[in-house]
Amino acid sequence: MLVFKAIMKRRSIRRYKQMPVALSVLKKLVDAARLAPSAGNFQPIEYILLNKKSVVNQIFEHLRWAVYLKGKGTPSKDQRPVAIIVILINKKRAKFPFYTQVDMGAAIENILLAATEKGLGSCWFGSIDRPKIARDLSVPKSHSVEYVVALGYPDEKSVVFPMKKTHKYHKDEKNVIHVPKRTLKSILHLNKY
């Protein structure tokens, strides 16, 4: 799949078919993240890959799903993620806090795009219970839990539409998610503002 096509196709998907994802595919996603640009090339990011159902379900409890869907965002038991990637920072390698965040943005987007190419649905989580995730996964004090990416073969649809009044996404009667995006015209300034 061409990169541009993957960018256009990728949407946050929060319901998944209960089909396993091959470990080799999941490892490829982390490999894609590993090769992302890194400020000063310090490469402070590390990853915990979860594909064991009991562990995935344990971490599932620490994620906050689709806040604008008010209860309709959290997947039922038979649509939960089948794999999770937990994004960690190795504090010794994190020389510039601001750039560490930027590095994670680049690395996580690589994961999401590679997942799209592999036919997977994904969702990036920032609203997570970091202390509980660190405790459950025995993350050492030298590392911090930063983000989570939930993964699985998609079991819902999401589409974009030109944003008008609200930035809040919603679901229609067929459970399709509609995500407002600012138009190219409204954000692009050519040669001067």
Ligand SMILES: Cc1cc2nc3c(=O)[nH]c(=O)nc-3n(C[C@H](O)[C@H](O)[C@H](O)COP(=O)(O)O)c2cc1C
């Ligand atoms: C830094 C970051 C944190 C996010 N945290 C959450 C989250 O905690 N829970 C959730 O359901 N979605 C989360 N999302 C997904 C956004 O809601 C989603 O990207 C946005 O609604 C746009 O939809 P799209 O990804 O389909 O383009 C997060 C996205 C980003 C970039």
